[in-house]
Amino acid sequence: MIKVDNITKTYGSGDMAFQALKGASFTIKEGEFVAIMGPSGSGKSTLMHILGCLDTPTSGSYFLDGKDVSTLDDESLADIRNEKIGFVFQAFNLLPRTTVLRNVMLPLVYAGVPEEEREKRATQALYAAGLTETHFTHKSNEISGGQVQRVAIARALVNNPSLILADEPTGNLDTKTGDIVLATFQKLNKEHGSTIVLITHEPDVAAYAERIITVRDGAIVSDVKNASQKIHAL
């Protein structure tokens, strides 16, 4: 479902130009749980932005569900993000002063889904992300960090996206809550068949995935099956 071919990304121009990605190629099949690993500054987030259609590659091609997205304009990219991709960011995931339920419904608001259906789907997604009804009416600043990440996962799920992208989703969490969040991803991957791309610089986190792609200085240095996938049940 994802096929990137020799993509590069150059920030700036002239003397200030900096090549953050130097020709990465790989494919990810539907239902895979992949971790992208690498040290800080290696280009992981840059790659994730391109995979998430938040940015376009300087050269190379990117096919998502058979469609070449490297040539699309801003508005079409917004549509793809809304319909096909669910995001979990490292920080700042939820709108402040807004209830958990409303936060999860937001992608549906932009998709133009009718109001009654929104609530039904948001509730389902919240249950799937392991949250209970007591949290739904809380404001996003009234819940714990681990709960924030799980609400973000619920929001990433709510549109039934073909791809969930998570950029260091456990970066701000302690190991225990981090494990719960990662177990949630695993469950979604197993039970819903969601395609998940997890970005991290920690081997412990990458261990939850079934395949690990390692990036260094903007290039892919290894792409292996994770023989010792860590399984954690909720």
Next chain:
Amino acid sequence: MKLNDIFHETYTALSANKARSGLTILGIVIGISSVIAMVSIGTGASASISSRIESLGSNLIQITPGAQRTQGFGASGGRGNAKTLTTADAEAIAKEVANVAAVDAQVSGRYQVTAKGTNTNTSVTGVTSAYLSVRNVEVAEGTFITDAQNNSAAKVAVLGPTTRDDLFGADATDVVGKSVRIKGVEFKVVGITVAKGGTGFQNQDDIIFIPVKSAQRYFSGDQYLSTIAVQASTQEEMTQVQEDITTLLLSRHKISDPAQADFSAMNQNDILSTASSVTSTLTYLLAAIGSISLLVGGIGIMNMMLTTVTERTREIGLRKAIGAKKKDISTQFLAEAVALTVIGGVIGIALGWLIAYVVNLTGLVTTSVSLSSVILAFGVSAVTGIVFGYYPARRAANLNPIEAMRYE
């Protein structure tokens, strides 16, 4: 995004910072209410000036002796000084000019007037019976001066209500039939006019009317007039009547060059148009003052929206990341700006109306809030929101989602 969602987002955003939203709205309230109040005062003042000029009489043309002056109020300056108009002129106008409804010949002066034990100094005007219709005067008690009394130069007088109060006291009854002495000559009171109100320029209540022939015989001692007031049959004919009178009098006075005329004919419409041009300038000035406060209010909105966009940069980035289009973002921020101005507009209209009402109560000016000024103010407030909200909204919409989410 659906309309419902736009309302929801706008409400959430504006209520998140109530003090700031309130102050921004206050700016618009002040702007809109001052536009409404100022315009209502301006139009009220013009209306009352026009109606006061119209109360002087309808379709009126005034001919006064003396050289032609610039049109407008200036012409009345030399009235009565030069002696060029005669009773014969007035009779000729009545006989020879077409479309004339009535002609009134007047001689006026200020004299000492006494009654039993009281005295006053007032305007004594010699008039004909035509005065009643020419000047829209009505009689409250008794009768007005008749043609027979005029022809016989009878010693009869009709008092204005203020003069009656001055001479006989406000609660006096049966004044008709009593006598007054004007410059020592005894006149019998035959009538009292209805109060017309009005102060300042030409008080029509502090006056004594006597037959014009009596005024000429007992006071001025000659055949000259201080004013000829002509009423045209219709408003459309006023210009023609004015021109015909000018032609007639020039030939009667044997003057070939109209610039050398020894009289001036003033059309009531000229006075009205001069007055209304003055008052409309006043209205524009007041509206301009109001508009400046509206502009300041608009800048307040822009300032608030720019601050909001900066504060919510990360939120905008997140919204765009999960699928909001440029249009969704710009609509959201534009809706906030328009909501601020519309709320401010509604309160401002109410407040402006209240100010106009209070000004009305003071009795200084009869203000009138016109529907058009309300619609205009409301339209302007909505446009202000769009104009001053557009730039911040566009700035928000054009943010790059990645950079916006990284913003600290």
